[in-house]
Amino acid sequence: MPLTAHEIKQLAQDCGFELAGVAAADPAIDFARFDTWRADGMAGEMGYLTDHRGDKRSDPRNLLPTAQSIVCVGKLYHTDYPLSTEFDDEACAWISRYAWGADYHDVLRRGLEDLVRRISARSDLPFEWKICVDTAPLLERSYARLAGLGWIGKNTCLINQWQGSWFFLGELLLSLPLSPDTPPPDRCGSCRRCIDACPTTAFVPDSSGRLRLDARLCISYLTIEKRGDLPGELQSAMGNHLFGCDICQDVCPWNRRAPHTNEEAFQPVSPAPLLDDLASLTEHQFHDRFRHSPIWRAKYTGFLRNVAIALGNSGSPNAATQLKRLAEHSDSTVACAARSSLARRMGSNCVGSGLVGSSQDHAPVFCEMKSPNAPVRCAGEITGDPHCEPQEIAERK
Numbered sequence: 001m002p003l004t005a006h007e008i009k010q011l012a013q014d015c016g017f018e019l020a021g022v023a024a025a026d027p028a029i030d031f032a033r034f035d036t037w038r039a040d041g042m043a044g045e046m047g048y049l050t051d052h053r054g055d056k057r058s059d060p061r062n063l064l065p066t067a068q069s070i071v072c073v074g075k076l077y078h079t080d081y082p083l084s085t086e087f088d089d090e091a092c093a094w095i096s097r098y099a100w101g102a103d104y105h106d107v108l109r110r111g112l113e114d115l116v117r118r119i120s121a122r123s124d125l126p127f128e129w130k131i132c133v134d135t136a137p138l139l140e141r142s143y144a145r146l147a148g149l150g151w152i153g154k155n156t157c158l159i160n161q162w163q164g165s166w167f168f169l170g171e172l173l174l175s176l177p178l179s180p181d182t183p184p185p186d187r188c189g190s191c192r193r194c195i196d197a198c199p200t201t202a203f204v205p206d207s208s209g210r211l212r213l214d215a216r217l218c219i220s221y222l223t224i225e226k227r228g229d230l231p232g233e234l235q236s237a238m239g240n241h242l243f244g245c246d247i248c249q250d251v252c253p254w255n256r257r258a259p260h261t262n263e264e265a266f267q268p269v270s271p272a273p274l275l276d277d278l279a280s281l282t283e284h285q286f287h288d289r290f291r292h293s294p295i296w297r298a299k300y301t302g303f304l305r306n307v308a309i310a311l312g313n314s315g316s317p318n319a320a321t322q323l324k325r326l327a328e329h330s331d332s333t334v335a336c337a338a339r340s341s342l343a344r345r346m347g348s349n350c351v352g353s354g355l356v357g358s359s360q361d362h363a364p365v366f367c368e369m370k371s372p373n374a375p376v377r378c379a380g381e382i383t384g385d386p387h388c389e390p391q392e393i394a395e396r397k
Helices: 006-013 032-041 051-060 104-123 140-146 191-197 219-225 232-238 275-279 283-290 294-313 321-325 332-344 379-385
Strands: 020-022 069-076 129-132 168-174 204-207 211-212 242-243 350-353 367-369
Touching: 006 069, 020 140, 032 069, 069 104, 069 140, 104 168, 129 321, 140 168, 219 232, 219 294, 232 294, 232 332, 242 275, 242 294, 275 294, 275 321, 275 367, 283 294, 283 321, 294 321, 294 332, 321 332
Parallel strands: none
Antiparallel strands: 020 069, 069 168, 129 168, 204 211, 350 367
16 A cells, blocks of 8 residues: 555654645646746845746756655744844844754755655655755745645745744655645734834835735845845844844744744754854854854855944944954955944934945945034045045035
């Protein structure tokens, strides 16, 4: 007798996955919407979504030609630690919950490899398979919804009615025919908490008025995927977020009773480190501390850029000292972020920061002065930074 979908889902749970379901390996029904989203520029600089790798997401059989079924799994990573919306220590940086422990790619892959072994040991039929853990070109949330794991919420996360949204997703493509599960109804209703709580208003309406996530405005994209300089108008809204952002999940009512994981690899090592300590890390120290963490993806210079921005938004008494040192960094992106933060910290003289100087052309950072007749001046004149070339002072009209 061949294994049934129910038996394989039970095996998945035995491998440590809290959620498991089956979807048919058919072409992605959400691909047209995804294609429009990226065509509208919403993917920002994430080339793996806009080039041929993004095109492959139209059909899972681009990954495994013999695929008939997709076993979708979810592994809980929520831990018993305050939410970002409950945390107010301005001397510390905030790291997204999913990056508090070990690299989840390794953990999920090991679990899915264990599942393959268990299926092989019990299956009377030979089969082909492929493991996917978010780096593969697959619309995984779409298939997880079809597999009954949850619905895709307004915050774009997969939400399970009983366990919330703090899950890593993984998939096992199989050449075996399995009975698919049924997708659950959308239970977000009229709730707008995630939309209203977003500090950068990253949820924007399309031509029909339907809200969608503009990655270019999302703190997670800005701190993880975006390379180089960050838009000045967004830096102050980023707060102390160093890597990723959890706000739209923190405020979700479906996460109020979310369970905690028992997975040792996901227990927090340093969820809210001191900004002063991070600003002093050498590249070698960064490597040793984060090589096996999701934070590694930001790279050293991206990490320091984020530290500089967070310092500019913090109340740390040592922030100015650290920023002046980072303003002399050999990497122009880090130095430019530090100069922008120094200008932004002049709260008694400035309403807020404006343009951020490009690390490519050393354009100046501008501050909007409180006095309506005051000229707009280069931040280099304020900080004395030699890298910030003077520019003609533009008088207000």
